[in-house]
Structure formats: C-alpha cells, structure tokens
Amino acid sequence: MSNLLSTQMNREIPPPLTPPRKGEGGFNVAESSSPLRGGVRGGGIEQAESQPSIKEIWSWLGEIPDPEIPVISLVDLGIIRKVAWTGDTLEVTVTPTYSGCPATGVINFEIDRHLRERGIQKLALKRQLSPAWTTAWISAEGREKLAEYGIAPPIEGTAACGGALKPLDVSCPRCGSKETEKISQFGSTPCKASYRCTECLEPFDYFKSI
Amino acid sequence: MSRIATDMPPLAEFALRMGDTCLILGHRNSEWCGHSPALEEDIALANTALDLIGQTQLWLALAAEAEGRGRTADDFAFLRDVSGFRNLLLVEQPNGDFGRTVMRQFLFDAWHLPMLKALTQSSEVRVAEIAEKASKEAAYHLERSGDLVIRLGDGTRESHDRMQVALDFLWPYTGEMFFGDAVDDELVRAGIAPAPESLKPAWEAHVGSILAEATLKAPERSYAQKGGKRGVHSEHLGYILAEMQFLQRAYPGAKW
Numbered sequence: 001m002s003n004l005l006s007t008q009m010n011r012e013i014p015p016p017l018t019p020p021r022k023g024e025g026g027f028n029v030a031e032s033s034s035p036l037r038g039g040v041r042g043g044g045i046e047q048a049e050s051q052p053s054i055k056e057i058w059s060w061l062g063e064i065p066d067p068e069i070p071v072i073s074l075v076d077l078g079i080i081r082k083v084a085w086t087g088d089t090l091e092v093t094v095t096p097t098y099s100g101c102p103a104t105g106v107i108n109f110e111i112d113r114h115l116r117e118r119g120i121q122k123l124a125l126k127r128q129l130s131p132a133w134t135t136a137w138i139s140a141e142g143r144e145k146l147a148e149y150g151i152a153p154p155i156e157g158t159a160a161c162g163g164a165l166k167p168l169d170v171s172c173p174r175c176g177s178k179e180t181e182k183i184s185q186f187g188s189t190p191c192k193a194s195y196r197c198t199e200c201l202e203p204f205d206y207f208k209s210i
Numbered sequence: 211m212s213r214i215a216t217d218m219p220p221l222a223e224f225a226l227r228m229g230d231t232c233l234i235l236g237h238r239n240s241e242w243c244g245h246s247p248a249l250e251e252d253i254a255l256a257n258t259a260l261d262l263i264g265q266t267q268l269w270l271a272l273a274a275e276a277e278g279r280g281r282t283a284d285d286f287a288f289l290r291d292v293s294g295f296r297n298l299l300l301v302e303q304p305n306g307d308f309g310r311t312v313m314r315q316f317l318f319d320a321w322h323l324p325m326l327k328a329l330t331q332s333s334e335v336r337v338a339e340i341a342e343k344a345s346k347e348a349a350y351h352l353e354r355s356g357d358l359v360i361r362l363g364d365g366t367r368e369s370h371d372r373m374q375v376a377l378d379f380l381w382p383y384t385g386e387m388f389f390g391d392a393v394d395d396e397l398v399r400a401g402i403a404p405a406p407e408s409l410k411p412a413w414e415a416h417v418g419s420i421l422a423e424a425t426l427k428a429p430e431r432s433y434a435q436k437g438g439k440r441g442v443h444s445e446h447l448g449y450i451l452a453e454m455q456f457l458q459r460a461y462p463g464a465k466w
Contacts, residue, residue: 099343100264129268130339132346160349184250185354186257194250210346
C-alpha cells in the first residue's frame with residue numbers, strides 16, 4: 001500500500017527528449033508570468049529565466065488524459081488543485097477522486113513523466129485530501145467530452161446521502177432519451193454507475209455525482 | 211504480541227480501530243471477487259472493497275504518523291498478528307451466503323456513515339479530512355446495502371428467510387459499535403471522536419426503518435459480543451490474516 005502521492009519525486013532524470021510543443025512558447029521569457037521573473041532572486045536569474053510560467057504548466061497538465069477515461073484531461077477532471085513554484089521546485093497538488101481509486105498511482109506517474117519531458121527537473125507532487133474532490137469540479141468542457149464519449153455526466157446536487165434511493169433524471173448519452181434506469185450503483189470504475197436506456201436499449205455508464 | 215498497546219497515543223489507537231475495521235471488511239468483500247451471484251454485484255462488492263481499502267491506507271498512515279515509531283501503513287496491515295488488530299468483530303465474520311454479506315455491510319454502513327459525519331467535526335484536522343473524504347463514499351455504500359436489504363428481505367420466501375437468518379446471526383456483533391472504553395473517553399475529552407453510544411439513536415432509527423420495509427425483524431436479545439477494539443478476536447481473523455499476510459511473511463519486504 002505504498003503511497004506514490006506522498007512521495008516527493010525529486011530524482012534526477014536526463015534532459016528532456018522532446019522540445020517545447022509546436023516550437024513556440026516553451027521556455028520563452030517574454031510569455032512567462034512566473035512570479036520569480038525579473039531577477040527577484042538576484043544571482044538566481046539564470047535559473048529563474050528558464051522557469052516556465054504557471055499558466056503554461058496548467059496547459060501542459062491539460063494535455064494529460066485521465067488513465068481510465070482518456071477523453072478528459074486531469075485538468076478537466078478537477079483533481080489538480082494547485083500549481084506553484086517554490087524556489088526552483090515545481091509543486092503540483094493533486095486530490096484523489098476516490099480513496100481507493102487505482103488510477104491514482106498512474107496519474108501521479110503520468111504527471112511526473114509529462115512535466116519532466118517538458119523540462120521540469122525538480123518536481124514535488126503533493127496530495128491534498130480536503131476539500132474533498134467533488135464532481136462539481138469537472139469542467140464544462142469535460143462534461144461535454146464525457147457525454148460525447150458515451151458517459152452520462154454527473155447531475156450535480158444528487159450525491160448520495162445514505163438515504164433511500166431516488167431515481168435520477170439521467171439522459172441516455174446515445175439517444176438523449178430520459179427513459180433510463182439504473183442497473184447498479186457501481187460500474188467499471190469507482191466513479192461510475194451502470195445504467196441502461198429503455199428506449200434505444202443501450203447500456204451506458206453514468207458518472208456519479210459525489 | 212501484547213494484548214493491548216496501551217502505550218499508543220489515543221489518536222493512533224483510534225486510527226487503528228477505524229483502519230483495521232475498513233481493512234478487514236474490505237478484505238472480506240474482496241473474497242467475493244469473481245464469485246458473486248450477479249455481475250453487477252461482483253463489481254459493486256469489488257468497488258466497495260476498493261473504497262474501504264483506500265480508506266484503510268489513510269487511517270493506517272495516520273496511525274503510523276501518530277505512533278511516531280517509523281512504522282508504515284503496510285507494516286500495520288501485514289506485520290501484526292491477531293491480537294494487534296483493533297477491528298470490530300462484526301466485519302471479521304465469515305461472508306456466509308450473499309444475504310449475510312449484504313446484511314453485514316448494511317449493519318456496518320448504517321454505523322459508518324454517521325460516525326464519519328461526526329468525525330468531520332473532529333478537533334484533529336487529519337481525522338476530519340479523512341472523514342470528509344470517506345463519508346462521500348460511505349453514503350453510496352449505505353444506499354446500496356440498504357436497498358439490497360429491502361429487495362432481498364421483501365423478496366421471495368427464500369431470500370426473506372435467508373436475510374432473517376443473517377440478521378439473527380449478525381445481531382450480537384452490532385452492540386460493540388456503541389460501547390466505549392477508556393480510549394474512547396480520552397478521544398471524547400480531546401474532541402477527536404464522538405462517544406460511541408452517541409451514534410446509537412441514529413443507527414437504530416435507520417436500521418429500524420430499513421428492516422421494517424424489508425419485512426425483517428430485529429432480534430429482541432441485546433447481548434453484545436465484544437473484544438475487537440482491544441485485540442480479542444473470534445477465530446476467523448487468524449484465517450483472514452493467514453491469507454492476507456502470506457506474501458509479506460514468506461517474502462519479507464517484497465515489492466511489485
């Protein structure tokens with residue numbers, strides 16, 4: 001049960017193999033909005049000048065697909081809580097979706113790999129439990145991508161409260177019908193429930209509100 | 211081999227009680243993987259097990275931190291013997307048939323959710339954070355287990371009878387959830403955890419209403435089997451540990 005999340009991944013790795021995307025931006029000083037810009041650290045200017053901006057790092061993180069639902073990115077999913085430079089170390093704060101989600105380890109690995117490929121050398125991944133992740137943090141774009149992919153996006157305000165089951169108005173992501181029924185509270189991953197459409201008769205996943 | 215680690219700080223002891231209970235129930239549920247009566251239930255049981263094992267990681271990591279002796283969550287899970295475990299006796303009871311597994315889950319969930327909700331108000335921020343996270347998952351567990359108790363209890367003659375047998379069998383193990391000891395007293399004083407007995411009214415109300423809808427009858431007797439919280443267990447726990455800990459015992463420190 002070793003926990004990747006709590007590990008500070010500071011191991012040395014070789015220089016990046018891939019150049020900054022599309023040959024533009026990248027580590028360009030002018031486009032950067034890093035708070036360390038402008039020689040604040042005096043002698044550390046050289047190093048600071050090579051620091052990509054926070055905005056740029058967010059866009060890189062937005063390129064990393066969720067390992068279990070690859071149509072949405074980690075940013076769409078709302079699990080990246082904070083990105084910040086502390087000196088020359090980049091700190092990325094991640095919150096887990098479900099406590100036991102097996103993708104958590106893979107997610108951290110992917111963040112680590114992706115950012116290092118873009119030249120980040122000192123990276124610390126931090127875990128943040130509170131405030132607990134909620135599906136309300138899934139972006140509007142993420143919701144659209146989910147529906148397009150065939151997963152009904154979560155209906156906010158319908159999280160379980162431990163009481164009696166109430167049928168939800170879940171629309172079929174294939175035909176749009178509201179004539180759907182729940183097969184099981186649980187599905188192929190912890191975050192999904194199994195539904196079926198009684199009109200087009202197709203089974204589908206519903207992303208549970210939590 | 212000490213019977214009770216009285217030298218542990220109350221916070222560590224509490225985290226062990228929560229973590230061990232989640233771990234053993236998670237392990238019991240995982241025994242169903244590939245054996246459930248329906249595919250959906252197989253998946254549901256595995257998902258519930260996954261949530262519980264995830265919560266176990268959080269609790270046992272906190273126990274390790276609060277103990278402060280360099281042990282890890284893994285050490286607690288895989289390198290303690292029966293008397294070191296602090297789980298409720300309820301969760302170590304054998305799975306029995308599917309009905310008993312569902313009933314055990316329900317009786318536990320109906321305690322677990324209010325417990326976690328109370329813990330979100332804990333004076334200890336690490337406890338409150340874990341509880342905030344876990345309570346969202348526990349709410350889904352309780353919805354499912356309560357729903358199944360109703361469907362099976364108020365189902366066929368066969369399913370009803372099996373659920374009643376399960377309830378009768380498990381009932382004596384429910385009382386332990388509401389008995390406090392000296393550790394609980396300290397936790398209450400420090401504002402870390404609620405008094406165990408304070409959770410009883412909510413549990414009784416919820417269990418009572420679900421059982422009524424399920425046409426099941428709670429036994430009259432109130433004798434409670436106790437001991438799990440101080441490391442005195444039924445014979446079943448040893449068999450669970452033998453299976454769960456085999457790899458680490460046979461190949462110490464093995465990693466994958």
